[in-house]
Amino acid sequence: MPYVGRMRISPKYDVAGGVGDLWTELKRPQPYRWPILFASCALTGLGLYPFIKERVYPPPPKPDIVYLTSFAPDRTDAEIIASNVENQERKEARQRLLDAQIEKRREMYRALGQATGIDTDKMEAEIAAEKAREEAAEKARLEQATGGAGNDSADDRSE
Template structure:
């Protein structure tokens, strides 16, 4: 038979209550320390273990456009930014196209490519679509055919 087969919770609680009710000389002092000590420890941890600095007010200056810009300058700026965005999108789309081709998935970007050609021009669209050339590396067979390199440690 196990020691914990019959647990008497009621008896334990009544013994604890009897112990608390006994008039001891430093009963209230012990209660005060038992309650205040954890509060002080938790407060100390929360305030000083991980200090919190409230955010400071910041003034951030940036270059603004002049008030006397013409509508043509504004439109030219918009077009420049649109061309940059379109070129970035074309590069990303070309990467997705190569990835889809490597997996054998159909990926049709003809409509988006047409918009890119209309926006940034034929040459820029083709340049964005071109795959960068990998660095040229010699194979083991090519290095063997050239012969062993002379040793430099003499």
Template structure:
């Protein structure tokens, strides 16, 4: 520990400067390679190892209302937005319910369903809760086998 108490930085810098000033063969070529290699390493790290994505321009739309809009119009707009949010929540809750049923997990949404029925009405709440039609473009191998469809030829690539 005593060795680091009396550090002579000036002497070290002077020794380094005298070493650099000595005329050696190829000293400028070595300096050029050292500087170029340092630049390549730092540039490579900053360019390729630390990715930077330029922010993409965004278009943000907002609603513009008349200054003469009445309180009834404002309330009607609030109610419409609240009903839309409630409908989306009911659809999402139905998805969670189907997932919980498939996994065998107990999931009770009866209290939330009651609020949805009160907000939207019974018909619209039931429509939001019903299972959507599957949008499967291709049939599975098991479905084709069940229908008795011929298997794909061996020379045809699979998708």
């Protein structure tokens, strides 16, 4: 059975002897004992100060996950289709509004260009040609990447 008793840090160190020596030195009548003691404590405090100031923040708690369902689980296929049609109509209405805003902005820039003497028709033709080149390059890149498979699927969707 192992020995269970008071554990010591090491048999080499005698804390009681060190404390006794400190007390003996403090009892001696020396003119600089208190300033030396204060300076020793201050240096020790300055050495420990950065560690005392250090703040360690724990990681935030894990959030509670709440699942929200926006659709009734017992919807019929007809209700799902009607909801999809309604959403598609709203999406198309937003796109028409956005297109109208873009066209209005283009008209304002055309008017500004004509007022300042810029050939807006020529600029629009250059922009359209550049866009056509970019689309052709993208189409060629896709054909090369896919080996020519599925070339007309993107054209069918846009019609």
